[in-house]
Amino acid sequence: MSESAKTIIRTVGLTRDYQMGNVILKALRGVELTVREGDFIALMGASGSGKSTLLSLLGLLDRATSGEYFLEDVEVSSLTRNELAAIRGRRIGFVFQNFNLLPRFSAWENVALPLTYRKGEFGVEEQRKRALESLTRVGLDRRAGHQPMELSGGERQRVAIARALVTQPAVILADEPTGNLDSITGREIMSLLDGLHAEGKTIVIVTHDASIAQHASRICTMRDGILTEGGMTHVSA
């Protein structure tokens, strides 16, 4: 990826502490990360290393204890809950390990869910149209009317990816997207993410599987809350 590509994510000295009784647990220690448009980054690390905590911060689901986080050049640390929700709904797409689809809603309704929180920008027909486009992109347009229970694991994850794509976000954050799938289905999902990357989508994926990380253009490793990339360790002073 060229250095001139637009910066999507930039963190400066990001820390996240958790108070556990009298003990302060440092989950992130001065993380410095820059993600440019079109990057495909794999965050690797052992369980408890802080990679999911970092992904939650990047996804605006959590707030850093200290440091700065710029999303598309906007410093988001001081934004209100409503402002963060609005940015999440428009600029971030999530893919979870356990799919997190709503059981009583059809595939297209799950995909359209982020559009319903856009304050009436999309009527039901427009929501359905966009959801079907997104489902077509992941090859599931024929299953649009099915509920999650009627879909296989791989199909559910495709629906979740379609949901992440429907708002045309700045970045897709995927937390162990193949963790609940068999190896063949996992490869299909990674192939789908490769395709999205090839189209220019920006993707950050959390995994502990080296073979999955091989799909990424950059690999970062978390260890004890410290982010390391390309043999370099980024720790703020």
Place this chain on the structure above:
Amino acid sequence: MSLPDLFRTSWRGASANKLRAVLTMLGIIIGVASVIAMLALGNGARAAVESRFRSLGANQVQISEAMSFVDGKIEQAGEILSYEDGLLMPDHVELVNRVGMSVGSSGKLRYGRATLDMSFQGVTASALESIVSSGQVQPVNWIEGESFTISDLIVDGRFFTASEVLENAPVCVIGYQTSTDLFGGDNPVGQTIWVNRSRCEVIGVMVELESVDESLRYQVNPNLTLFMPISTAIDLLYEEEPSVAITAFVSDETRMDEAKVQIKEYLRERHKIEPDVDGEYLDDFNLTTRKDILGAQQEAANTFALLLAAMAVVSLIVGGIGIMNVMLVSVTERTREVGVRMAVGARPLDIILQFLLEAILISVGGGVLGVVVGILSIPLAASLNQGLALLEPASIPLALIVAVVVGVLFGIYPAMRAARLDPIEALRYE
């Protein structure tokens, strides 16, 4: 979230577990239904009281004898209200310009070989006027809303005059059915009939009448009657002087309280009632005006309303607690859903509105079913209350508004709990 999306989402949530939703609604259904039925009972009773006392004009004082309990029996409190008490009243009470009196009896009526067992009414000459002003009966097939006069009440002959009342004239006016039962198609006017063992000349026949209130038409027959001068009735039908009902007409209806005082003084003097050691009079008569009736009725209605309000509050609180309980369970069950919604852009307010609207939908659903059950239960309530139950139209919107308020009050806490969930914890919830 737009309103249609919000409704769609909340409806999906509320209807996901239909049995649970219906069971949750039960408290609201019972509460609203009982309020509708109780208001209908109150409304019916009020209508019946209004109908019964409509005849009492604003310038009239109803005088009846007082009763007292002696050894568990109801007895006359003192002297009877006599015909003479009424007859002399206009001459001795400044504010009373005339009186109406009546006395009832029953016996055999005979003409030729035909005999009828029936009730007789001894009345004053103003009886027809009282019938017209009461508004309780009307000529059969009379045009609704049209007024009628005393001349419309007599189909043949005439009613007796005040002088005939004073002279104890042996005359009578018979009801329409009495006429057909006794005389067939013949004209009764001028004929002599036997009232018990006394002769009486028929001088008039009443027109066929029916109750204005359709529900009473099969209960009351206003056509099987016989009217005679009250003085004649007392002479012919009673061995001892009977107690009469007196209606005093006051010349100035703005001075009703003053008129009541004057009537009391007059009757106390005639009945020789002296004050007791405390200066209190133990009257053997009761005076009632329209104001007294409305006041007592208002007091009863207020007590009833308080009772209803207490019942409604208790049942709706129980129903509301049921809704809150189910919504709290629902929020816990759907914690992960809340996390997903937050992750895809839902604001805390969106989550609050979603769960609040679910609670309101359940509550209003209960309210609607409660209104239906309440309306269906009105005939049952009526059968338990002598047919006195009328749907109070205002109770329907009132019940639905109350249901919305209950939904909001008891749904807001679970909704706020949902909105306060930490999205990361919510997404991890198993």
